[in-house]
Amino acid sequence: MTGKIIKGIAGFYYVHDGEETVYECKAxxxxxxxxxxPLVGDNVEFEPLAERGKGNxxxxxxxxxxxxRPAVSNVDQAVVLFxxxxxxPNLNLLDRFLVMMQRQEIPVLLCFNKVDLAEQALQExxxxxxxxxxxxxxxxxxxxxxxxxxxxxxxLGKTTVLAGPSGVGKSTxxxxxxxxxxxxxxxxxxxxxxxxxxxRHSELFYVEKDTYMMDTPGFSSMYLEDIEPxxxxxxxxxxxxxxxxxxxxxxxxxxxxxxGVKTAVREGNIHESRYKNYTLLYQELKEKRRF
Numbered sequence: 001m002t003g004k005i006i007k008g009i010a011g012f013y014y015v016h017d018g019e020e021t022v023y024e025c026k027a028x029x030x031x032x033x034x035x036x037x038p039l040v041g042d043n044v045e046f047e048p049l050a051e052r053g054k055g056n057x058x059x060x061x062x063x064x065x066x067x068x069r070p071a072v073s074n075v076d077q078a079v080v081l082f083x084x085x086x087x088x089p090n091l092n093l094l095d096r097f098l099v100m101m102q103r104q105e106i107p108v109l110l111c112f113n114k115v116d117l118a119e120q121a122l123q124e125x126x127x128x129x130x131x132x133x134x135x136x137x138x139x140x141x142x143x144x145x146x147x148x149x150x151x152x153x154x155x156l157g158k159t160t161v162l163a164g165p166s167g168v169g170k171s172t173x174x175x176x177x178x179x180x181x182x183x184x185x186x187x188x189x190x191x192x193x194x195x196x197x198x199x200r201h202s203e204l205f206y207v208e209k210d211t212y213m214m215d216t217p218g219f220s221s222m223y224l225e226d227i228e229p230x231x232x233x234x235x236x237x238x239x240x241x242x243x244x245x246x247x248x249x250x251x252x253x254x255x256x257x258x259x260g261v262k263t264a265v266r267e268g269n270i271h272e273s274r275y276k277n278y279t280l281l282y283q284e285l286k287e288k289r290r291f
Contacts, residue, residue, distance in 0.1 A: 005042045006204035023055040041073040077107045081164035084118035095277040102235040111138045113169040133238040142173040159212045174215045229285040
């Protein structure tokens with residue numbers, strides 16, 4: 001039989017058969033010998049055992065892709081969720097995630113939640129900031145169900161990673177899309193305006209046929225890995241339009257005097273926030289390479 005790993009805990013892998021049944025499986029020793037570890041999202045072949053609901057994974061089918069953080073494979077798209085306010089978006093964290101997805105060639109749908117708490121002008125600010133970079137945006141109120149049906153339609157037939165910091169409404173959104181998920185929802189601290197982490201492990205939730213969604217833990221800090229500083233600009237798609245104005249081939253848009261990207265920033269054609277985060281990430285990667 002074939003199925004998809006939806007959860008892995010303490011050496012057990014829970015395989016959904018694509019219909020209604022989940023099997024608790026162990027991975028056969030051959031995977032350890034091959035130094036291959038099953039991931040949530042893996043499509044696998046497994047053998048049901050005589051004991052009902054139990055099985056053994058016999059093979060991992062070829063992966064479309066594999067992410068390190070969150071540890072998941074065969075992702076079709078990422079839904080990145082931030083709140084418009086309470087908590088205020090950490091744009092450096094957001095841009096880090098967008099770089100990671102861009103590098104993996106995983107399409108991103110950028111969602112801002114809690115529209116009921118923010119002025120329309122704030123929506124337009126973030127729309128201008130990220131639509132100009134080529135990202136698709138949605139503005140939602142998960143608590144009231146606003147935009148949820150449209151979002152659900154975007155999930156159909158795909159495996160989607162839902163990512164974002166704590167307190168922005170990921171669990172509320174997951175429960176709205178799939179009530180059976182019964183994710184624990186957390187409140188935002190009134191004192192520090194930050195959310196409490198409520199997701200403790202990576203798990204795919206079955207929405208309907210061929211449709212899975214994952215709420216991800218541990219999004220508060222993300223470190224870029226396996227990226228050379230000189231290639232970082234490729235993952236800021238809005239830069240490409242203006243790179244023809246650079247004097248030198250291989251311009252990294254930092255210290256060069258004649259630079260089309262820097263000119264675009266000065267003229268307001270590239271948002272200063274995006275460029276500032278680019279320079280911070282570039283310096284971080286340079287420092288990491290030194291050591």
